[in-house]
Amino acid sequence: xxxxTSWSAFFAMGGYGLYVxxxxxxxxxxxxxxxxxxxxxxxxxxxxxRRVEFARGLDKENS
Amino acid sequence: MTxxxxxxxxxxxxxxxxxxxxxxxxxxLIFFVLVASLFPLAIGPxxxxxxxxxxxxLWVAAMLANLLALPRLFIADWQDGTLEQLMLAPAPPSIxxxxxxxxxxxxxxxPLALVAPVLGVQYGMDGDSILMLVASLLLGTPTLSxxxxxxxxxxxxxxxxxxxxxxxxxPLYAPILIFGSGAVAAVGAGLTGxxxxxxxxxxxxxxxxxxxxxxxxxxxxxxx
Amino acid sequence: xxxxxxxxxxGGPRWFxxxxxxxxxxxxxxxxxxxxxxxSAAALLALTGLWMGFAVAPIDAQQxxxxxxxxxxxxxxxxxxxxxxxxxFWSIVHLVWRTRLSAMMAQSxxxxxxxxxxxxxxxxxxxxxxxxxxxxVWDARLTSMLLLFFLYLGFISLTRSIDDPERADRAGSVxxxxxxxxxPVIHFSVKWWNTLHQGASVSVSKGSSMATTMxxxxxxxxxxxxxxxxxxxxxxxxxxILQREAHTRWVRELIAQEGD
Numbered sequence: 048x049x050x051x052t053s054w055s056a057f058f059a060m061g062g063y064g065l066y067v068x069x070x071x072x073x074x075x076x077x078x079x080x081x082x083x084x085x086x087x088x089x090x091x092x093x094x095x096x097r098r099v100e101f102a103r104g105l106d107k108e109n110s
Numbered sequence: 111m112t113x114x115x116x117x118x119x120x121x122x123x124x125x126x127x128x129x130x131x132x133x134x135x136x137x138x139l140i141f142f143v144l145v146a147s148l149f150p151l152a153i154g155p156x157x158x159x160x161x162x163x164x165x166x167x168l169w170v171a172a173m174l175a176n177l178l179a180l181p182r183l184f185i186a187d188w189q190d191g192t193l194e195q196l197m198l199a200p201a202p203p204s205i206x207x208x209x210x211x212x213x214x215x216x217x218x219x220x221p222l223a224l225v226a227p228v229l230g231v232q233y234g235m236d237g238d239s240i241l242m243l244v245a246s247l248l249l250g251t252p253t254l255s256x257x258x259x260x261x262x263x264x265x266x267x268x269x270x271x272x273x274x275x276x277x278x279x280x281p282l283y284a285p286i287l288i289f290g291s292g293a294v295a296a297v298g299a300g301l302t303g304x305x306x307x308x309x310x311x312x313x314x315x316x317x318x319x320x321x322x323x324x325x326x327x328x329x330x331x332x333x334x
Numbered sequence: 335x336x337x338x339x340x341x342x343x344x345g346g347p348r349w350f351x352x353x354x355x356x357x358x359x360x361x362x363x364x365x366x367x368x369x370x371x372x373x374s375a376a377a378l379l380a381l382t383g384l385w386m387g388f389a390v391a392p393i394d395a396q397q398x399x400x401x402x403x404x405x406x407x408x409x410x411x412x413x414x415x416x417x418x419x420x421x422x423f424w425s426i427v428h429l430v431w432r433t434r435l436s437a438m439m440a441q442s443x444x445x446x447x448x449x450x451x452x453x454x455x456x457x458x459x460x461x462x463x464x465x466x467x468x469x470x471v472w473d474a475r476l477t478s479m480l481l482l483f484f485l486y487l488g489f490i491s492l493t494r495s496i497d498d499p500e501r502a503d504r505a506g507s508v509x510x511x512x513x514x515x516x517x518p519v520i521h522f523s524v525k526w527w528n529t530l531h532q533g534a535s536v537s538v539s540k541g542s543s544m545a546t547t548m549x550x551x552x553x554x555x556x557x558x559x560x561x562x563x564x565x566x567x568x569x570x571x572x573x574x575i576l577q578r579e580a581h582t583r584w585v586r587e588l589i590a591q592e593g594d
Contacts, residue, residue: 285519
């Protein structure tokens with residue numbers, strides 16, 4: 048099943064290792080960045096909305 | 111007022127306004143000549159190189175000059191409220207846009223095409239190539255104005271509008287650039303360049319037909 | 335300009351039920367439930383696809399091991415193009431039916447599409463470098479992808495630059511529509527330009543036939559990219575919904591409950 052016979056051959060990729068693994072790395076970085084940016088955006092928004100809600104509650108108390 | 115007379119009124123009005131500020135038109139032409147003159151400074155004066163890059167460089171310079179003139183289409187009228195009035199006219203707004211487009215081309219694209227031969231000579235292009243350059247510009251610049259008008263309408267009043275306009279519109283210009291400069295290069299290589307001209311004409315007919323309607327849609331957003 | 339977001343179509347034809355989910359209020363929880371499924375599907379398909387492509391598939395006769403980059407390049411290219419079409423679809427829906435959610439969907443798709451286009455360019459460049467010796471090759475597909483990337487950036491910039499949400503939505507939709515009409519023209523013209531100038535070409539050589547394992551690997555990874563894009567879009571549209579509907583009662587109740 049497996050095409051490769053050894054780990055070193057796998058990493059070397061017949062001399063193209065830099066390009067093949069470079070591509071894998073860039074794609075992985077891209078997707079991970081997108082996911083974490085989205086997560087941060089969502090959490091920042093929730094945090095902001097909670098504070099607005101809290102402030103509204105305070106306003107109601109004081110008025 | 112019939113549609114045609116409305117159209118002609120808009121064209122006449124825009125032409126009159128442009129004539130009153132003919133300095134602006136001149137600046138556009140000077141920009142064209144200036145950019146075309148900068149390239150040899152950057153890549154060297156070798157005649158063979160220049161005649162090879164001539165079609166491409168001149169086309170890019172014409173495109174950029176056209177791009178700079180695009181905001182002129184709507185901004186002045188939008189700022190003083192005339193645009194809103196025009197859109198309230200009993201004729202469909204797309205006719206108004208078509209009128210403005212025609213006037214814009216007459217004051218931007220047409221002069222560029224007419225000045226191009228002088229620059230062609232500067233780049234050592236032969237007579238046939240220069241002829242094709244003018245022809246391709248005549249067929250291509252209406253599309254540039256048409257697509258550009260959609261961009262101008264979308265970015266009307268938006269902050270950093272002019273840079274945004276460039277970002278929106280330049281990728282769409284790529285096919286016209288390819289066929290326009292391709293036609294001239296073909297002639298330089300001994301071919302006729304007619305295929306590229308036909309394609310330019312086809313693109314022009316489609317965009318000139320559709321753009322006023324799309325630009326009017328975008329204008330409604332800016333005016334509301 | 336109030337648009338009814340809860341159409342009373344109780345007795346209407348079945349397809350009206352679709353409009354039920356056109357309301358951000360209805361779609362928000364649905365998207366929340368669906369997203370994890372798509373994410374897991376993406377992960378599973380990606381792992382099996384990578385296994386097939388990198389561990390099992392044999393070497394390419396002409397390009398050596400370097401060809402394996404296509405397992406990343408092709409899925410990202412396909413997604414970049416597919417996402418733009420879907421974006422245009424939602425834009426048309428928005429222009430015709432004026433539903434806010436369709437515009438939000440289009441705007442949620444754009445960043446993922448832009449990322450896919452960018453990754454397609456980078457992987458394409460890395461693929462071309464060992465073959466042509468340069469970091470960038472003016473290949474027809476890469477150049478088209480570059481222009482598509484700019485189209486994405488234009489859409490994102492435009493929708494973010496306009497403050498009025500309704501105007502931003504409609505402007506974006508018009509732009510996406512113009513873009514989608516232009517994409518075939520751009521593809522055709524770039525292909526023309528490339529063959530005319532006998533440019534370089536980055537692709538699997540016509541001579542080699544694709545081994546079954548290669549095809550399976552590529553399909554799995556393409557599906558993985560698709561599932562991933564759907565998951566990302568669903569999460570992003572939820573954020574956009576919260577942002578845009580922040581003033582409504584259901585959002586405020588949601589926030590007050592500290593749940594989501």
